[in-house]
Amino acid sequence: MPSPELTVVIPCYNEAPNVAPMVERLEAALGGIAWEAIFVDDNSPDGTAQVARGIAARDPRIRCIRRVGRRGLSSACVEGMLASSASYVAVIDGDLQHDETLLPRMLAALRAGEGDVAIGSRHVAGGEAAEGFSSLRRRISDGGTTLAQFFLPVPVADPMSGFFMLPRPLAEEIAPRLTGRGFKILLDLLLSAGRKLRVVELPYTFRPRQAGESKLDATVLLDFLALLLDKWSHGLLPLRFLAFAAVGAIGIVVHLAVLSLALGPLPFAQAQWVASLVAMTANFVLNNRITYSDVRLRGAALWRGLAVFYLVCGVGVAANVGVADLLMRDELASWGLAGAAGALLTVVWNYAVSATLVWRA
Numbered sequence: 001m002p003s004p005e006l007t008v009v010i011p012c013y014n015e016a017p018n019v020a021p022m023v024e025r026l027e028a029a030l031g032g033i034a035w036e037a038i039f040v041d042d043n044s045p046d047g048t049a050q051v052a053r054g055i056a057a058r059d060p061r062i063r064c065i066r067r068v069g070r071r072g073l074s075s076a077c078v079e080g081m082l083a084s085s086a087s088y089v090a091v092i093d094g095d096l097q098h099d100e101t102l103l104p105r106m107l108a109a110l111r112a113g114e115g116d117v118a119i120g121s122r123h124v125a126g127g128e129a130a131e132g133f134s135s136l137r138r139r140i141s142d143g144g145t146t147l148a149q150f151f152l153p154v155p156v157a158d159p160m161s162g163f164f165m166l167p168r169p170l171a172e173e174i175a176p177r178l179t180g181r182g183f184k185i186l187l188d189l190l191l192s193a194g195r196k197l198r199v200v201e202l203p204y205t206f207r208p209r210q211a212g213e214s215k216l217d218a219t220v221l222l223d224f225l226a227l228l229l230d231k232w233s234h235g236l237l238p239l240r241f242l243a244f245a246a247v248g249a250i251g252i253v254v255h256l257a258v259l260s261l262a263l264g265p266l267p268f269a270q271a272q273w274v275a276s277l278v279a280m281t282a283n284f285v286l287n288n289r290i291t292y293s294d295v296r297l298r299g300a301a302l303w304r305g306l307a308v309f310y311l312v313c314g315v316g317v318a319a320n321v322g323v324a325d326l327l328m329r330d331e332l333a334s335w336g337l338a339g340a341a342g343a344l345l346t347v348v349w350n351y352a353v354s355a356t357l358v359w360r361a
């Protein structure tokens with residue numbers, strides 16, 4: 001069988017009840033087009049992959065990629081696009097919020113050379129983000145859109161859209177430069193293209209979610225800001241480093257706060273130990289949630305990771321207490337400066353080891 005003209009990539013996390021309706025809708029929308037659909041599931045506990053495989057067993061147009069040990073909307077989309085051999089690839093949410101009937105018009109626009117990327121847009125005439133958004137989400141989304149537009153080389157009304165289509169070779173060309181993190185894969189593509197892509201925006205109405213729930217959380221917003229900074233600095237400030245620096249800064253604040261409290265009842269060296277332990281734990285939790293959200297440790301692996309983190313950092317803490325104590329004893333620095341110097345040492349040490357020994361990123 002020759003490869004189809006269009007691959008529809010469908011990122012899914014806990015979307016089991018939406019898989020079969022999605023296939024039916026694609027079937028109805030894509031008459032006359034040679035298409036396939038690739039569900040990219042991150043080992044959802046609700047069995048999304050099993051449902052997709054069940055359909056794939058009967059229908060050769062349906063494929064399923066099941067990723068284990070990894071999470072992330074953008075990276076799932078990239079993986080799906082790179083698994084395609086079609087002329088065009090589209091990305092559409094797996095929760096039925098995007099309007100699949102737009103796909104044939106996106107394809108027609110690309111075939112006619114009207115643009116490099118066709119975007120399903122809520123913010124051009126005729127488009128709408130109906131009841132799908134709460135007022136808070138709408139405000140966050142509008143703020144993000146304005147911010148993103150500031151960084152974009154071309155005007156795009158809806159750069160936050162997760163619904164778009166482009167020629168597969170173009171996706172392959174840009175793929176190595178993508179950050180691949182967070183939720184905003186279209187924005188990542190536009191910012192990583194290395195040239196001004198011509199976009200054609202087609203209006204659609206963002207539907208309210210029927211089943212399941214949104215995976216958007218605070219981490220996603222941080223990832224979004226980090227994506228902009230990463231691209232703006234031309235990779236000088238990569239996402240992980242930025243996240244690490246931010247978490248490290250929080251760790252130092254936590255450390256100093258605990259130290260100032262513990263200095264009342266405890267002698268300096270002991271207070272510094274307590275502050276280090278609390279800051280270390282806070283750093284571990286925050287790094288696991290933010291810096292390493294794509295390979296986040298859970299369950300048993302979380303405790304193993306924390307244990308290793310403590311062990312390795314034990315060395316760091318010893319050095320921390322040693323340095324701070326030395327500075328204090330010789331009256332080279334105030335307790336604040338001594339504490340900060342010790343904490344900084346621990347953060348640098350944590351940074352160096354965590355990537356390989358704890359998260360294995």
Ligand code: GDD
Pocket residue numbers: 010011012013014015040041042071072073076093094095097160161162163183184185206213214215216
């Ligand atoms: N494989 C995988 N891994 N899929 C994921 C993950 C993940 O970690 N997180 C979310 N998804 C899937 C969801 O299952 C859903 O199919 C789709 O990605 C969108 O996730 P939602 O959690 O429903 O996001 P949303 O509704 O808040 O926002 C979406 O729609 C916006 C409007 O177009 C996103 O796609 C936004 O990027 C988009 O702007």
Ligand code: MN
Pocket residue numbers: 093095097209214
């Ligand atoms: Mn959604």
